[in-house]
Amino acid sequence: MTNFKKNRLLLFATGVLWLSVIGAGMWFLKIYEINPGVAAAAPERWPAETRLKRVEDRATLVMLAHPHCPCTRASIGELARLMTQARGRITAYVLFVKPPNFSDGWEQTDLLTSAAAIPGVHVVRDDGGVEANRFHAATSGQTMLYGAQGGLMFRGGITSARGHSGDNAGRAAIVSLVTNGETGRRDTPVFGCPLFAQTECTTGEGVGHEKDNH
Amino acid sequence: MKRITTNWYADESLQRRVKSLFSQHQQSICKRTDRMFAVLMAIQWVAAVAAALWLSPKTWAGPDSQTHIHVWAALFLGGVVSLFPIALALTRPGEASTRYIIAVGQALMSSLLIHFTGGRIETHFHVFGSLAFLSFYRDWRVLVPATVVVAADHFLRGMFWPESVYGVLTVSNWRWLEHAGWVLFEDTFLLIAIKRSMSEMCDIAERTAESERLNEGLEHRVSERTEQLAATNRKLENEVAERRQVEEQLLHNAFHDGLTGLANRALFMDHLKLALGRAERNESYQFAVLFLDLDRFKVINDSLGHTAGDQLLIEIARRLEATIRPGDTVSRLGGDEFSVLLDDLGGVDEAERVAERLQVELALPFNMGGHEEFTTVSIGIAMSTTGYQLPDDILRDADTAMYRAKQLGKARHAVFNQAMHARAMDRLELERDLRRAVERGEIFLQYQSIVSLGAGSLRGFEALVRWRHPQRGILPPIDFIPIAEETGIIIQLGKWVLEEACRQMSRWQKLSPQNKPLQISVNLSCKQFLQPDLLEQIQGVLRETGLDARSLKLEITESVVMENIETATRTLERLQALGVELSIDDFGTGYSSLSYLQRFPVNTLKIDRSFISRITESDGTAEIVRTIMQLGQNLGMDVIAEGVETEQQNEQLKALGCEFGQGYYFSLPLDRDAAEALSLGRLSKTAFQPDALHSTASLVGA
Structure with a gap:
């Protein structure tokens, strides 16, 4: 075998190895992106103990968010589109969970700013995750939609994957609910960072650990 | 390249050259683009890491955080995607495999970035930008692997996670075709641009090849002309060198002797x-x-x-x-x-x-x-x-x-010294005078009798030339004959002597026809003897004077014969045929060759006076004289003793049997009239006796 052929073979083998490594990395990355967080077992009725004020003439949307979760940036983005598509039929609360040991201002991130800038969205700091626990939320980006009568209409995430913008089943379902009153899906997987530490999550009321295997 | 192979050139070498130039140009472009991508991919790797750090530096779980997996993916996976193409671009630039892998790596990096940014639509511009950058290679084939990677990526994602790629509103397993279609849409523009660019490159290659061919032709002509000029220059240099050599030779010849090389x-x-x-x-x-x-x-x-x-x-x-x-x-x-x-x-x-x-x-x-x-x-x-x-x-x-x-x-x-100068001047003057002496009648002859020793009778005369110089008086031959010889006057002078002597002898013979005819002896110089028309001259003189040829005896020295043997032989034979007698003068002092005596038609030997003057001495001279006489007699020649001045010499010669004598003992040289009187017998025999010497000499003075 000539040196030329040896070099070509070596190059080919290296190329195959290279593509394999990249493919494996991409696969691992994809697995990470589509792996959902813990979905909330949200109350079927608007929790009475919540400090949030439900608007009775329209649906109320509640999103729990970790102020530093990069994946939630996509959820905020999708919320903005959702609010636009809902055309005022929704009053939205975005609760930024602040762990108890963190100082004030820790929650002041670009996410909070972005969320506050969305028309019809109320940003609330949730110290210690009290409200999150009331809605049994465990994953940043967890979204719940309650109807005008306080009944749970939808729960889940409004992104198709971790940190992934674009059309998704959650947003589509909410828009359909507020515009048509019906939808094919009432829950979707949530992709985001855990709102609480592992120990905290496990003690959270109504917080489930099952994964949405959609 | 199609145009080249089908239309323009039938010249295969030119086609090959065009292809070669095109290939070289493309190779150069590909190498430069490889290097550009090496830099670009390094930068975008760093940018990917930076973007990951900026967009998703950490992932959180309540109050706890850790580095986001995107950061690690950008660092390691991005590194893997980038480093292999970079390494190839640096180590194997210009190779097709390098640019194909770069294209694949660039498409993979687009995919990675899109995922880092959560599928932002803006990040998709990286795909189109990468394709545009890949068109820098001006090789449409490089778009294929990039497009394939994009299509495969979307195909796989579309097949397995369509909502993560396209969203749920337009979910379809075949929507990847739409994405690939847009990529192909861009590819089409890029292909057109690349083809146009390649066509221009081809034109440039054609023009370059044509230019090279023209240039080669021009250089060939220039080379030929240069060679011609060089040859002409060499020729001119050679000619100049030859001319210089000739000039130097001419200059040398002008100042040097051609034979010896000495100065002239x-x-x-x-x-x-x-x-x-x-x-x-x-x-x-x-x-x-x-x-x-x-x-x-x-x-x-x-x-x-x-x-x-x-x-x-x-x-x-x-x-x-x-x-x-x-x-x-x-x-x-x-x-x-x-x-x-x-x-x-x-x-x-x-x-x-x-x-x-x-x-x-x-x-x-x-x-x-x-x-x-x-x-x-x-x-x-x-x-x-x-x-x-x-x-x-x-x-x-x-x-x-x-x-x-x-x-x-x-x-x-x-x-x-000055005396020499005076002599030279004197000689010059004498030469000048001698040239006109014959015309002025200053030359005259004296006649010395040649006597039969036994009978005491007159046998003939030897004509002796004299010059009566207006200032110097009568000059003997020794004073002017050498000058006449050197200057050539001897020719004119000798002819005159010959004519005058023959005329006188003819006259004397006519005055006494009853007497036995006398002979007149005339000396011939070397130059006279070598005259080509000597025979005609003598014939003319004999004819004019009416003298019988047998009455004329020409005296020549041995040297005249010996130094011109061939010419002398012919001349002597013709003279003998004419009837003229020949005499060797001064015999015994020169070569005295016995062979020529036998070979040449000589009639008389004249024994030199140096022998006669010593004949009475007991030193063997008499024996020499005797030998010469016997030699002459044996060869049938007459022998004349010159310079007989005394009675003893005369007696000795007679005792030795010498037949003829000449000298002062018998007579001093006589002038014309005295010689005529003697020839006519008006002078007695006693005139030949020693005691009559003075009376005879007195005639000379007359």
Whole structure:
């Protein structure tokens, strides 16, 4: 075998190895992106103990968010589109969970700013995750939609994957609910960072650990 | 390339060249683009890491955080995607595989970035930007792997996670085709752009190849012209060199002797002029001119031929050059004459020493074609102390001194003095007078009787020429015949003598027809004898004077015959055929060759007077005379004793049996009338007796 052929073979083998490594990395990355967080077992009725004020003439949307979760940036983005598509039929609360040991201002991130800038969205700091626990939320980006009568209409995430913008089943379902009153899906997987530490999550009321295997 | 192969050129070599240029150009572009991508991919790797750090530095779980997996993916997976193409771009630039892997890596990096940014639509621009950058390769094939990767990526994602790629509102397993379609849409534009660019590259390659071909043709022509010019230049240089050589040769020839290479007369005179100038400026400065003349050159030249003569002259020239000092000048003036300029001398003694040295050197034998020849040289010396103004004057005086040396016996040298000059002037004057002497009637003949010793009767006369000079009186032949010989006057003079002698003898014979016809002897010089029309002259003279040829006896010396044997033989035979008798004059003093006596038609031997003057002495001379007489008698020749002056000599000759005599004892040379009277018998026999000598001599004075 000539040196030329040896070099070509070596190059080919290296190329195959290279593509394999990249493919494996991409696969691992994809697995990470589509792996959902813990979905909330949200109350079927608007929790009475919540400090949030439900608007009775329209649906109320509640999103729990970790102020530093990069994946939630996509959820905020999708919320903005959702609010636009809902055309005022929704009053939205975005609760930024602040762990108890963190100082004030820790929650002041670009996410909070972005969320506050969305028309019809109320940003609330949730110290210690009290409200999150009331809605049994465990994953940043967890979204719940309650109807005008306080009944749970939808729960889940409004992104198709971790940190992934674009059309998704959650947003589509909410828009359909507020515009048509019906939808094919009432829950979707949530992709985001855990709102609480592992120990905290496990003690959270109504917080489930099952994964949405959609 | 299609246009090249189908339309333009049938010239395969040009097509190959176009392809080669195109390939080189593309290769160069690909190498540059490879390097550009190496930089670009390194930058975008760093940018990907930076973007990951900015967009998703950490992932959180309540209050806890850790580095986001995107950061690690950007760092490691991005590194893997980037480093392999970068390595290839740096190590194997320009290779097709390199750019294909770069294209794949760039598409993979697009995919990675899109995922990092959560599928932002803006990040998809990276795909199109990458494709645009890949078009820099100007190789449409490089778009294929990039497009395939994009399509495969979307195909796989679309097949397995369609909502993560396209969203749920437009979810479809085949929507990847739409994405791929947009990529192909861009690919189409890029392909068109690349094809146009390649077409322009092809045009450039064609023009470059054509330009190269034209340039090659031009260079070939320039090379040919250059070679032609170089050849012409070489030819011109050769011609110039030849011309310069010819000019140098001409210049050399103008101032040098062609045979010996010595300075010629012109150059010698130039040096002489310079020497005179120095002598004029510096009174203490002295120089000398040596005039050399070979003593026996004519003999060698005539006997061995001119080639040998020339060879001898060359050898002499070499010896002269070897003998004189470096600063001195030796030249060949012509013939066998050489001159030497001895510069800056101490005095005449030094010049004489040089002359002696030259004579010694030239006296050594010369090897002429295997046998040795000897020659001597006569040298005349003229010193600058005489106060010369002109080069010709000092050379003339050196010549005069040389003649003096010759006169003194040859093979010697003589220093010029004023007496020589006076003699030379005198000789010049004599020569001038001699040219007109015949016309003026100053030349006349005397006749010396030739007597039969036994009978005491007159046998004939020898005509002796005399010159009655207006100022100098009567001059004997020895005073003017040599001058006549040298100047050529001898031809005219000899003819006159011959005519006059024949006329007188004819007259005397006619006056006494009853007497036995006398003979008249006339001397012929060498130059006369060698005249081509000698026979016609003699015939004419005999015819005009009416003298019988048998009454004319021509006397020649041995040297005349021996130095011109072939010519002499023919001339003597024709003279004999004419009836003229021939006599060898001065026999016994020269060659005295016995062979020629037998070979040549000679009638008479005249024993030289030197033998007769010693005949009474007991030194064997008488025996020599006897031998000559017996030799002549045995060969049927008459023998005449010259210079008989005494009774004893006469008696001795008679005792030896000598038949004829001539000399003062019998008669001094007589003038015409006295000779006529003697021939007519008006003078008695006693006129031939010693006691009548004085009375006869008195006739001469008349």
